[in-house]
Amino acid sequence: MTARQVLVVDDEIGIRELLRDILQDEGYLVTLAEDAAQARQMRAHHRPDLVLLDIWMPDCDGISLLKEWGNGGLLNMPVVMMSGHGTIDTAVEATRIGAFDFLEKPIALQKLLKTVNAALKHGEHLPKSDMSLAHLGKGAVIGQLRLRLEQLSKLKTPLLLVGSPGCGVALCARFLHEADTPWLELTEYGKLASMPLELLEQHRDGLIFIPEVADLSKMEQKGLLMVLNKAAKYGIRVVCATTQPLPQRVAEHLFDVQLLQLLTATSLSVPALADHREDIPDLISAMAMVLTESGETEYREFDIAALNALRNADWPGNLAQLESVVRNLMQTTLGEVIELDDVNRVLQQFAPVQAVELPPPLPLVDMEKPLREARDDFERLYFEHHIAKTAGNISKVAEQAQLERTHLYRKLKQLGIKTR
Structure with a gap:
């Protein structure tokens, strides 16, 4: 088993070296930092299994460094605070921010080893490093986004996140998710049509996130409408996201107007990079x-x-x-x-390829054919285009063509178009 790595941060060389010797004798790998600047640099390069952090240091106190790591999404390892003249208020504050425990100097050997062992066991259950809203930045734009999300976190109403592709809507949804409650990022949209009540039952008091509501079929939209209407009964928050102009899709009869009204009651724009x-x-x-x-x-x-x-x-x-x-x-x-x-x-x-001027396209349909044959050629091209566009989803092709599915299957068979 790989030895656990402990970072000791203390401005007193005697204490640093004493802790290093004790912990090395116990089989731990120990690195030392004499101030917050060194500790900050070491944490940026590597995640230790445990940090022993002195509160009183010349350049930056340990509480401030703990807050900095927490706000920056770097507090995903256990931190034990140390102080030679700590108070109960300081210990409570450190624990509130995210410290695992508090040790008062001089530290008794058995107390040190017991605390280190307990902190390392606690660290085994902490989530590993991953991107979060805390990583999005410290500027005014992200600051306002965070404040709005904090305000919305007090509510359980449905939320629609609107933004361009890749802007980080999933990080916003994760921010609203309460720890130790169910989380579902729903990508199998068919479950909304086939088992909406089961989704609610399975994720009581949790959060259901739907990454792109514009991709839902009519039946899936009906299932989502049911989920939204019953979510409060199950204590569930539903967060949806879209990169598409939903009112336009309503105008094109591709999106349910009642669902749009429910989603846009509370919506939030996520900024582009x-x-x-x-x-x-x-x-x-x-x-x-x-x-x-x-x-x-x-x-x-x-x-x-x-x-x-x-x-x-x-x-x-x-x-x-x-x-x-x-x-x-x-x-x-x-x-x-x-x-x-x-x-x-x-x-x-990743630079864009220089555009090349192409000759005008040839007609897709031979205009010299009889009308019936030319019409068949056009319909064949039309359905092949939409089958490719929807990755073979016949339900969505039927919606686009505004045909009953059985009628569509007969038409495809007549045109010699094979489906999966």
Whole structure:
């Protein structure tokens, strides 16, 4: 079994070295930091299994550092606070922020070992590093988004999140999810039509998140309407998201007007990455940390020129695209530091292809054929287009064509079109 890693943060060299010797004798791997700046740098590069953190340090007190890690999504390991002249109020404050326990100096050997052992066992049940709303940034745009979500967290009403693809709607939904309650990110939309009541029963007092309501069929929309109307009875919060203009889909008879009215009663716009570019350096650091701690890559720093280039680049795919580029850079850069040349190398791979002027398209249907044959050719092209567009979902093809499904199957058979 790999030895557990403990980070000891204390400005007194005697205490640091004493704790290191004791813990090393117990089989732990111990790293030392003499102040908050060192501890901050070490945490950015690696997630220890446990942190022993002194409260009183010259550059930044331990409580402030604990808050900083919590606000930055870095407090996913147990932290035990230490103080030579602590008070009950300080211990309560540290525990409220997220500390596991509080040790008063001088620390008795048995008390130290018992607390370390308990903290490490507690750490086994903590979630591993992952992106969260805390990682989105510290700028005004994200600050306002967080405040609105905090205000909405007090309610159980349905919420519609609206934003461009990849903007982070799932992180907003996760923010609203209460710890130790059921969570469902529903991607099998057919369950809304076939088992809406079972979904409610299985996720009592939890949160159901639907990533794209515009993709729901008419039957699935009816199932969602039932879920929304009965959610309060089951103590469930329903969060939906869309990248599509739903009123337009209503006008096209593709979306239920009653469902739209219910969803838009409470809606929130999630900003695109272009709206908070100042947060991109912090986002990159968070993404690099998550990739490192998940074991996908070794940690690499980004120099200033590399960060500036990424901040000024275009990100039509928002967070999802930025994360793909960061992963690519972390995995393919040869040195320990990611530089401007590395960023240019990767960004060029995603540069848009120069448009080439094409000749005018040939008619899709032979206009010289008899009307019946030409009509069959057109219908064949029409149905093949919509079958490909919906990945073979015959229900959605029937909705688009406004045909009964049995009529549609007969038509496809007549035209010689095979379905899965």
